[in-house]
Structure formats: structure tokens, C-alpha cells
Amino acid sequence: MTPAPDLSNRIALVTGASRGIGYHIARQMAAAGAHVIAVARTVGGLEELDDEIKAERARTGRGEATLVPLDLTDMQGIDRLGGAINDRWGKLDILVANAGVLGVIAPIGHVEAKVFDKVMAVNVTATWRLIRSVDPLLRLSDAGRAILLSSGAAHSARAFWAPYAASKAAVEALGRSWADETRNMKLRVNCVDPGRTRTAMRAQAAPGEDPATLPHPSEIAANILPLASPELTETGRIFQAKPQRWVSYRMPE
Template structure:
């Protein structure tokens, strides 16, 4: 197998400064992709770039951006077009939990923030990047989702509702681009050792959970241009660990 299956591919990763986004960015870079890393903190992005450079000898492109101001995604699409003319891979990992609260007690500001980051930013990302993905010979868009979409639970209203909306949006979009080289995937990482998981389950021992790095090989596999049997419409990969982290 080619040790650099993503050579010369251009990959955008949101939420790249920590957790699954960071693991995905590192995995894609190790596989040969040039990573455009999007995150909220300059320091976190620079730390990621240092690690990518130490391991690969190449730098990432760093984009400090807060998805609570999603209109900035429009300018990002134009910048990518100007520099590369295409985009081969998108991994949309950025999200917020929105707090654990009874539905009637949800703070309106937190609701608006969760809606903006988890749903509206996904629409803006698709809107800005679709032409770039279509310019690739095999555009791959990977969206992180959650089992709360199909298994709603008390106190998870903002997160479950906005992720359900995101899934519906991605499925509609995938239908629209099914006759193009673009394919969309919904990836449910399940329980994982992330800051968001710790926020939702503060009493849980994080050492009992898999590290985000364990899902990186599957992200790399899903990002490849080779025919992996991906359907025209998005599927949810949720039992990734039982499959050894592979398709």
C-alpha cells in the first residue's frame, strides 16, 4: 500500500486545534496531504503546524477562524480558489456541545451559538466549498456527527437538534451532487477521549475511552480518491472501532 496515499491532495480540516479535528489533520498530513487547518486559536494552530512539520517536513496552512462568525467562510472559499483552484478533502470536525440542560432552561445565547456553529456554519461551508470540491477529480467531504441524532436523550436538546439538522442538510446536498465526483460521508466517532466528551460526562474516567488518534486511519481512508465503494448518498460510519478502524 502507498505510504503517502494523499500526496498532492489539498485538505481542509475544521476544529483542527484539538480532539478529532487535530487527529484528522495530523493523519491527513502524514498521508501526504497539504492541510489547511482551521481553528479558533493561533497558538493551537501553531502547535499543530510544529507537529506536522516535525513529522513530515512540510507546513500546514493556518486559518484562525471562529465559526460563530460563519460569514468568514465565504472569504475562505475565494482564498482557496485563488491559491489552489480546487479542494480535494474536507473534514468538518468543529462543533460545540451547547451545554447539558433541560430544554425549557436552555440559555438563548447558548442556543444561538450552538445553532450557528453546528448547523449554519455547515451550510456556509458547503456553500463556499462545493465549487472547489467539484473542481477535484474526487472531492471527499467528511462530516462528524453523533449517535444523539438517532438516540436523543434528556438534556441534550441543542446538540442533538443541531446535529440532526446538519445530517439532514448533508444528505440533501449529497443527493444534489451525486452525479459529480463529490462524495459525502457522515462519521460518528462514538465515545472518544475529547474535551467535549469530558464536558458532557465530567465524572467519567477519560482513560477508559479511545484516543482521537485511533480514528485517523479511517479518516485517511475515507479521504482517498480510490474507489472504496462509497455510495452516491452519504452513509454513517459509526461502528469504526469494531471494524478495526477501517471500512
């Protein structure tokens, strides 16, 4: 496994930080020295994360957190978040756009409009709004890093996964376009497919699956962390997180 990068004095924004992969990314970034702005709807999960980060800081003197309870369907709230980060820190070093919803696993003609609209609102529109809100702040960093969570569903386009697959394909397109816009800047933008992981979303998608056969989200988070490194040079790529290893590929031009 790649060693965790040194994120001392970096400001990192992580969405969906109250559970699953986002929770462990936030916790590990704090352990690596970052000040984590942890965003999620669930206050209890954010408080648990904060307790873990405070305990780690008491042991090592590294890492802090600022908790932001926010539903990402609150688009104006996302806009205000960028302003608040600017007022307090004047920049942002790392963005991890992790929050997302599955919707339903169903034939495309059976998906209710309100379900489709929510998947697109949370997974796509909120991601775009977040990018728009923090792009100027990431450009002010000496090594801005953006990590957008995607899914293998974006490429497999399996039966019954249409809304989720479409939303993640859109996220990848946003990320690749953003990376191309900023290719000559210090900002690096990459997407990552975490793969099958022991999360609540995976349990919803595959209720008969044995979770013990899947990697823990802390393992996947540790594999994603190198994309936040100030030493990273790659941009516009889509990575697959595998336990103990990385696989990366550039999508066709």
C-alpha cells in the same frame, strides 16, 4: 485498522483542527501527503499542529499545512475562505467539517436562548456556510471528498441533549441532501459518528467518566481517514467510527 490512504498532493480543509479529533485528522492527513488547511479559533493549538507537521515533513518529506485562525461564527470569514482557496489552489480535494460545540446538558426548557443560538450557529449554520463556500471547489477535484462529523446523539435524542442532538441531526440532513445532489458527480459526501472519544467535549458532557476507558482521538481519526481516499465509492452514508473497525449504514430514504 484500515491503512491510511495515499493523499499525496491533495488539498484538505479541516475545521476544529487545534485539538481533539480535528487535530489528529489534520496531522494524519498531512502524514499521508496532503496539504492541510487547518482552521480553528485557537492559534496556539494550530501552531502546535504546524510544528508536528513540519517535524513529520522533515522526517518523511510528506505533508504541509496552512494555518487559518477563524471563528466559525464569522460567516463572512467562511465565505472569504472559499475565495482564498480558489485563488491559491483553484480547487479543494477534501473537506472535514469537524468543528462543533456542545452547549449545555440541561432540560430543554432550561436552555438559554443564547446557548441554543450558538450551538445552531457553529454546528449547523457554519457547516452549511462552509458547504456553500467550498462546494464549487470540491466539484473541481478529480475525487472530491466531504466528511461531516455527526454524533450518535442525533439518533438517540437522549434527555437533556436536545440542542446538540438537534444540531447533529441537521448536519446529517445537510450531508445526505448534498450527497444526493452530487450523486452523479465525482464528489462523495459522507457523515461520521466518532462515538465516545477522549476529548474535551466528552469531558464536558460526562465529567465523571474515566477518560482512560475511551479511545484516544488519534485512534478515531485513523478510522475516519479512509473516507478521504480517492478510491472511496460510497456517498450519502453515515458511518460509525469504532477502534479497529467500521460500521456503516444508510439512513431510510
